[in-house]
Amino acid sequence: xxxxVSPTDTTGTLPGDLMIWVLIVSELLVFGxxxxxxxxxxxxxxxxxxxxxxxxxxxxGALNTIVLLTSGLAAALALRAREAGLRGRARLGxxxxxxxxxxxxWVKALEYSAKAAEGIGTDTHPFFTFxxxxxxxxxxxxxxxIVVLGLVAWRDSVANIENATAFWxxxxxxxxxxxxxxxxxx
Amino acid sequence: MKYQTQKIAQLYFTVxxxxxxxxxxxxxxxxxxxxxxxxxxxxxxxxxxxxxxxxSLIVWLILGFMGAAYFLLxxxxxxxIHSPMLAYVQLAILVFGTLGVVVTYVFNLFEGNWLLGKEGxxxxxxxxWVKIGIVVAALIFLYNVTMTxxxxxxxxxxxxxxxxxxxxxxxxxxxxxxxxxLGLDKMYWWYVVHLWVEGVWELIxxxxxxxxxxxxxxxxxxxxxxxxxxxVATALFSGILGTGHHYYWIGTPGYWQWIGSIFSSLEVxxxxxxxxxxxxxxxxxxxDHPNKAALLWSLGCATLAFFxxxxxxxxxxxxxxxxYTHGTQITAAHGHLAFFxxYVALNLAIxxxxxxxxxxxDPYNQVLNMASFWLMAGGMCFMTFVLTFAGTVQxxxxxxxxxxxxxxxxxxxxFYLMRFGAGLAVVIGALVFIYAIFVPRREVISTxxxxxxx
Numbered sequence: 001x002x003x004x005v006s007p008t009d010t011t012g013t014l015p016g017d018l019m020i021w022v023l024i025v026s027e028l029l030v031f032g033x034x035x036x037x038x039x040x041x042x043x044x045x046x047x048x049x050x051x052x053x054x055x056x057x058x059x060x061g062a063l064n065t066i067v068l069l070t071s072g073l074a075a076a077l078a079l080r081a082r083e084a085g086l087r088g089r090a091r092l093g094x095x096x097x098x099x100x101x102x103x104x105x106w107v108k109a110l111e112y113s114a115k116a117a118e119g120i121g122t123d124t125h126p127f128f129t130f131x132x133x134x135x136x137x138x139x140x141x142x143x144x145x146i147v148v149l150g151l152v153a154w155r156d157s158v159a160n161i162e163n164a165t166a167f168w169x170x171x172x173x174x175x176x177x178x179x180x181x182x183x184x185x186x
Numbered sequence: 187m188k189y190q191t192q193k194i195a196q197l198y199f200t201v202x203x204x205x206x207x208x209x210x211x212x213x214x215x216x217x218x219x220x221x222x223x224x225x226x227x228x229x230x231x232x233x234x235x236x237x238x239x240x241x242s243l244i245v246w247l248i249l250g251f252m253g254a255a256y257f258l259l260x261x262x263x264x265x266x267i268h269s270p271m272l273a274y275v276q277l278a279i280l281v282f283g284t285l286g287v288v289v290t291y292v293f294n295l296f297e298g299n300w301l302l303g304k305e306g307x308x309x310x311x312x313x314x315w316v317k318i319g320i321v322v323a324a325l326i327f328l329y330n331v332t333m334t335x336x337x338x339x340x341x342x343x344x345x346x347x348x349x350x351x352x353x354x355x356x357x358x359x360x361x362x363x364x365x366x367x368l369g370l371d372k373m374y375w376w377y378v379v380h381l382w383v384e385g386v387w388e389l390i391x392x393x394x395x396x397x398x399x400x401x402x403x404x405x406x407x408x409x410x411x412x413x414x415x416x417x418v419a420t421a422l423f424s425g426i427l428g429t430g431h432h433y434y435w436i437g438t439p440g441y442w443q444w445i446g447s448i449f450s451s452l453e454v455x456x457x458x459x460x461x462x463x464x465x466x467x468x469x470x471x472x473x474d475h476p477n478k479a480a481l482l483w484s485l486g487c488a489t490l491a492f493f494x495x496x497x498x499x500x501x502x503x504x505x506x507x508x509x510y511t512h513g514t515q516i517t518a519a520h521g522h523l524a525f526f527x528x529y530v531a532l533n534l535a536i537x538x539x540x541x542x543x544x545x546x547x548d549p550y551n552q553v554l555n556m557a558s559f560w561l562m563a564g565g566m567c568f569m570t571f572v573l574t575f576a577g578t579v580q581x582x583x584x585x586x587x588x589x590x591x592x593x594x595x596x597x598x599x600x601f602y603l604m605r606f607g608a609g610l611a612v613v614i615g616a617l618v619f620i621y622a623i624f625v626p627r628r629e630v631i632s633t634x635x636x637x638x639x640x
Binding site for chain 2: 019029083122
């Protein structure tokens with residue numbers, strides 16, 4: 001942030017605006033606290049949690065992990081392209097990233113409707129309270145991320161794309177924490 | 187005073203201080219009723235006294251915010267207030283409404299009347315006609331301040347202040363919606379109460395504090411603004427979903443317990459941010475402003491808000507804890523220090539800063555004012571401690587051991603006696619403050635030891 005740092009040298013500086021990092025740290029605190037609470041409640045009822053977890057679709061979760069990480073890659077490549085002045089390629093990358101976000105939501109919606117068909121709601125078991133709360137809250141961030149990616153594809157300054165990509169990677173990162181803790185942990 | 191229309195603030199502050207006096211005297215009476223429960227039980231029952239105590243607090247704080255806006259906006263926007271006449275009309279409506287409220291509460295003249303009678307919803311008891319008056323006054327106010335800012339310079343302070351004031355007025359509209367279902371009633375009720383004090387009021391607080399820091403410490407605006415944005419972002423991030431900590435036991439779905447616990451735990455961050463901000467600005471500041479009393483109130487505000495709202499709030503915000511402490515004296519302890527630290531001290535800080543300027547008495551040390559700070563802050567801290575002890579004992583006896591409410595009350599009487607003493611110190615402090623603001627004309631204490639004090 002100091003004037004002495006040259007624009008190309010990013011060591012010692014944060015990419016993007018200070019405020020996006022305030023948001024990212026806040027989000028990580030919230031998701032971290034939620035997963036921490038999940039683990040704490042689980043410790044009191046491991047058997048019940050394992051039984052409930054068997055109702056989850058792990059394949060869908062794994063697929064969504066691949067989808068979201070690929071989307072993150074597309075966003076990162078878009079930023080590189082924009083920095084190199086390739087605005088068309090940058091927009092294409094952002095479009096692919098957003099589209100994969102939609103795929104993620106589609107898979108998520110299939111999961112939710114399967115749960116609903118089984119009669120599983122938020123109060124069925126504490127496991128599902130957390131499941132719906134944490135993955136639902138995350139899905140809301142995917143929706144927000146798609147909107148933001150669309151906005152910066154339109155207003156495509158390097159700074160804007162940098163901020164959007166930082167946010168999108170946070171959404172990625174959070175999913176990579178949610179997936180093992182909620183879907184896989186035995 | 188650079189702009190003539192800043193003078194509007196003086197009348198707002200004066201009315202606010204008159205209500206402040208009524209509020210603390212009402213509090214003292216309520217505190218005595220805890221000690222001797224039959225006091226005035228026929229003429230002025232406890233529920234009415236409590237209503238006056240809380241309602242007058244809210245009204246005078248809002249009058250203070252509005253006065254502060256009229257005081258600081260001309261300097262920030264670099265132009266006069268759009269319409270001084272409207273500002274006085276607005277104040278007249280609010281004063282008339284307040285008097286109507288007091289008369290309605292005390293004499294209960296229109297029991298059950300849909301327009302004139304009190305509505306019996308804690309903090310939102312105002313008769314419907316007063317609520318409508320409040321909205322009209324708020325619209326006049328928003329029109330006036332928004333026009334001032336739109337035609338003038340826009341700064342981070344004016345942006346955040348206007349966002350807070352608009353939020354305050356818009357959220358009040360939920361006071362008109364009162365569903366039959368008691369659970370839903372409470373849900374919307376918190377849209378006003380919580381989203382005020384743990385949402386938009388924090389924006390107002392941060393912007394006024396930022397203005398005071400700018401004036402008192404002389405730190406660059408750029409630095410002040412960066413802090414302001416971070417504080418506001420964390421306040422909204424934690425505060426909005428933090429509303430969930432009121433939804434634990436009102437019939438809302440169980441997931442609110444986790445939403446409320448997690449987000450409201452983060453509500454301590456903006457308050458810590460404000461405290462850190464105030465102290466860092468003072469350390470960095472180059473200016474040695476003579477109004478030491480305003481600086482004392484500003485630092486006291488940020489510190490006591492952190493402890494009262496932040497720490498004492500966190501104390502009972504997790505649903506596992508709140509299951510036991512809900513509605514005990516722990517809540518009263520938190521409520522008193524939070525309101526005093528965050529909003530009372532903030533208002534008294536801006537009054538202390540503004541009055542010498544409004545009355546052309548600069549430079550001005552206000553030693554008496556500083557004494558009143560220590561009386562009020564000391565009294566309020568003592569009250570918070572004894573109520574916390576009372577609440578702890580109450581929680582154990584009533585919620586853990588299962589004793590009856592009144593049996594428990596008998597056993598914590600000693601704390602109520604001490605609370606009354608603490609309240610007395612606060613009232614004396616408040617009266618000294620009011621005297622110090624209005625009466626002494628000259629009072630400059632030289633730091634140079636060779637000059638005798640005046």
